[in-house]
Amino acid sequence: MSWGLDMGSAVDAATIALLAAGIVFFVAGTVGLLRFPDVHSRLHALTKADNLGLGFITVALLLQAPDAWKAVKMLFVWLLTMLAAATVAQLFARSALVARPPQDRRP
Amino acid sequence: MTAPLAFDLVLCLLLIGVGLAAVLARDLFAAIVLFIVYGLFVAIGWVRLDAVDVALAEAAIGAGLSGVLLLRAAGLLGQRSEAPAQPPHKRHFGSALPCAAIAAVLALLSLLLPDTIAGLRGPVGENLAATGVGNSVTAVLLDFRGYDTLLETVVLFAALVGVWSLTPDQLWGGRPGLKEHARIDGVLTSFGRLLPPVGLMIGVYLVWIGADAPGGAFQAGTVLASVWMLAIMAGLVDAPPVSRLRLRLAVAVGPLLFLAVASAGLFTGGFLVIPAAQAKTIILAIEAALTLSIAVTLALLVMGRPRRPA
Numbered sequence: 001m002s003w004g005l006d007m008g009s010a011v012d013a014a015t016i017a018l019l020a021a022g023i024v025f026f027v028a029g030t031v032g033l034l035r036f037p038d039v040h041s042r043l044h045a046l047t048k049a050d051n052l053g054l055g056f057i058t059v060a061l062l063l064q065a066p067d068a069w070k071a072v073k074m075l076f077v078w079l080l081t082m083l084a085a086a087t088v089a090q091l092f093a094r095s096a097l098v099a100r101p102p103q104d105r106r107p
Numbered sequence: 108m109t110a111p112l113a114f115d116l117v118l119c120l121l122l123i124g125v126g127l128a129a130v131l132a133r134d135l136f137a138a139i140v141l142f143i144v145y146g147l148f149v150a151i152g153w154v155r156l157d158a159v160d161v162a163l164a165e166a167a168i169g170a171g172l173s174g175v176l177l178l179r180a181a182g183l184l185g186q187r188s189e190a191p192a193q194p195p196h197k198r199h200f201g202s203a204l205p206c207a208a209i210a211a212v213l214a215l216l217s218l219l220l221p222d223t224i225a226g227l228r229g230p231v232g233e234n235l236a237a238t239g240v241g242n243s244v245t246a247v248l249l250d251f252r253g254y255d256t257l258l259e260t261v262v263l264f265a266a267l268v269g270v271w272s273l274t275p276d277q278l279w280g281g282r283p284g285l286k287e288h289a290r291i292d293g294v295l296t297s298f299g300r301l302l303p304p305v306g307l308m309i310g311v312y313l314v315w316i317g318a319d320a321p322g323g324a325f326q327a328g329t330v331l332a333s334v335w336m337l338a339i340m341a342g343l344v345d346a347p348p349v350s351r352l353r354l355r356l357a358v359a360v361g362p363l364l365f366l367a368v369a370s371a372g373l374f375t376g377g378f379l380v381i382p383a384a385q386a387k388t389i390i391l392a393i394e395a396a397l398t399l400s401i402a403v404t405l406a407l408l409v410m411g412r413p414r415r416p417a
Contacts, residue, residue: 083301090294 011063018060025053039096043089050085054078115155122148135184139177146170159321160244163313167329175409183411239387241319248323249390253379257369260362260397263404267358271349273412280350281413289342299341306334314398318387324361324394328401335406346410348417354403361400365393 025048032045058078065071125148129141146169153162231243231251238246248256274281289295310331317323338344347354368389372380381389 080302080305083298087294087298094294 015060015063018056018063022053022056022060025049025056029053040093043093047085047089050089051082054081118148118152118155122152135181136178139174139181142177143170143174146174160242160323160326163321163326164323167326171333172329172405172409179409179411237383237386238381238390239383239385240390242317242321242323244321245317245323245390245394249393250381250386253365253369253381256397257362257365257379260365260400263401263408264358264362267404267407270408270412274349278413278416280348281416282346282348283407283410283413284339284346285414286345287340287342289340291342296341296343299337299343303334303338306330306337310334310398310402314394315391317394318391324397324401327398329405331398331402332405332409335402336409339406339410349407349413350417354407357399357403358407359400361393361397364396368393 029045029047029049032048033042036042036045055078058074061074062071065074122145125141125145129138129145132138132141146165150162150166150170153159153165227247228243231247234251235241235243235246238250240246240249289299310327312327313322313330314324314327315322317327339346349355368381369379372378372382375382
């Protein structure tokens with residue numbers, strides 16, 4: 001058995017472990033979206049999924065990238081997604097605050 | 108069961124499930140959101156079918172732009188809150204029956220298709236060299252079946268004329284949409300400053316790469332339109348008055364250049380015949396002009412009719 005194959009399977013195992021970790025965060029985010037009571041706690045759950053879940057999945061895919069150029073593209077997509085998600089989360093949170101201030105919310 | 112087959116089966120089930128949910132949703136807003144989700148799943152389906160060009164167009168136009176247009180329309184409808192004239196089930200039955208019939212016929216026809224079809228891949232590949240571009244999809248869209256694309260751009264143009272024709276007389280030539288009130292140095296404004304340079308680069312890249320790889324005028328145009336919309340929503344620039352000559356030229360330049368090239372072909376070989384020697388230059392020029400027109404037209408369609416004076 002060649003050393004290269006062992007190295008390859010180690011990288012594959014790391015990819016699977018990182019993907020699984022990413023999925024855990026996405027499931028947690030989705031459960032939070034479905035179960036949490038108000039907009040702000042739901043956003044809190046979703047942003048975890050966006051930042052950490054997508055981060056884990058990006059790192060997992062980086063290990064499988066055929067060349068450095070593809071890897072840079074993936075990092076770029078991840079950065080842009082985080083930027084957009086963070087902005088949209090802020091906008092949602094603000095408009096939810098305006099629509100229903102915290103003191104008026106049901107306990 | 109192999110992993111790709113399992114993935115495809117799950118994707119098909121999701122497509123049918125989300126499609127049904129979008130059609131059956133009671134709430135208009137929920138139906139539109141489900142329609143956007145459906146568009147994204149369709150885009151993944153096109154990727155699985157190895158049709159990246161179609162996937163890009165579906166994600167950008169089918170899910171993205173159509174979604175925004177529908178949301179805007181729903182917002183405008185919501186302000187009126189009229190009760191439907193007929194009971195819902197009666198209204199829907201009349202349209203559901205023909206839809207079900209069409210779906211049944213389509214399903215039957217797809218089942219009757221032979222398992223292997225030669226298709227046009229061979230002939231297109233053989234004649235690709237004559238077009239000067241390396242992406243067979245671009246060659247088909249702009250050279251072999253140029254009239255399809257030409258008519259599509261004319262349809263977009265006509266749609267914008269239709270939207271503008273709803274303008275009340277006193278606002279004719281005014282600015283579309285309402286004035287955006289974004290906080291200076293707010294999150295949206297910072298985002299609106301940061302993203303447009305990146306978006307411009309991606310848009311130009313998409314139309315340039317379209318000659319040799321998946322990409323092209325419609326995908327690039329949608330990216331550029333969304334960048335412009337973002338800058339307007341962030342309050343960094345204002346929507347231009349529709350009376351502005353430069354704006355109208357930008358809307359018309361794509362279809363006009365395409366028509367001019369098509370008509371010039373009448374003297375050399377026939378309508379829409381592009382001379383092989385300069386094919387790449389001409390196709391890239393048409394794509395560039397189309398990208399500008401598509402970007403401006405799509406953004407103006409989202410902004411809607413003029414709502415305030417210039």
